[in-house]
Amino acid sequence: MNTSSINPEALITATREWIDRVVIGHNFCPFARFVRTPETIHYVVSQSYKPDDLMLELYQECQRLDANDAISTTLLITPALKQFERYLDILELAQVMLEQWNYEGIYQLASFHPQYQFEGEAANAPSNYTNRSPYPVLHILREADITRVMDDYADPHSIFENNMAETDKQGCGHFENLLKQCRTR
Numbered sequence: 001m002n003t004s005s006i007n008p009e010a011l012i013t014a015t016r017e018w019i020d021r022v023v024i025g026h027n028f029c030p031f032a033r034f035v036r037t038p039e040t041i042h043y044v045v046s047q048s049y050k051p052d053d054l055m056l057e058l059y060q061e062c063q064r065l066d067a068n069d070a071i072s073t074t075l076l077i078t079p080a081l082k083q084f085e086r087y088l089d090i091l092e093l094a095q096v097m098l099e100q101w102n103y104e105g106i107y108q109l110a111s112f113h114p115q116y117q118f119e120g121e122a123a124n125a126p127s128n129y130t131n132r133s134p135y136p137v138l139h140i141l142r143e144a145d146i147t148r149v150m151d152d153y154a155d156p157h158s159i160f161e162n163n164m165a166e167t168d169k170q171g172c173g174h175f176e177n178l179l180k181q182c183r184t185r
Contacts, residue, residue: 008045011077014134015043017182022175028130028163031149040072049080054090055097061140062103074140081136084115094138110139114179126167129175134182
């Protein structure tokens with residue numbers, strides 16, 4: 001990928017649109033609404049495709065979260081990771097590095113990719129759209145915030161079940177159209 005042609009603001013705008021229209025609009029994540037309004041999400045666009053550079057950026061974002069309580073969560077947008085298998089390799093490395101940096105229990109990663117596919121699911125399963133985003137994203141969340149939000153839910157397992165029901169009801173075409181609209185704004 002020619003990273004010199006990346007327009008960071010366009011990628012951030014598309015990602016915000018996706019959060020608003022898909023994640024919050026379909027209530028996929030109970031946490032999202034509270035960090036989007038008021039905006040306490042930090043967005044970073046990585047120009048890199050090299051694992052070492054991406055891990056350095058991830059570490060810097062964890063440090064940013066350490067230093068700034070006004071930031072609830074960080075989305076590290078990684079457009080060079082277009083291939084889903086390569087993205088998964090980077091995600092696996094990122095999980096290992098969080099542990100090595102002693103961030104296990106402090107931060108956790110959520111993963112989003114335009115070609116996201118849950119293990120054991122067909123590529124065209126509507127459920128994959130709960131984790132499909134306009135661009136590849138490594139999402140750094142504060143575990144304490146997740147715990148606090150989940151404590152407010154009588155049945156946290158219903159979130160997953162409700163998401164599956166929503167994607168089945170709306171269908172792949174609906175979500176693919178939303179993703180396309182987010183990328184072209």
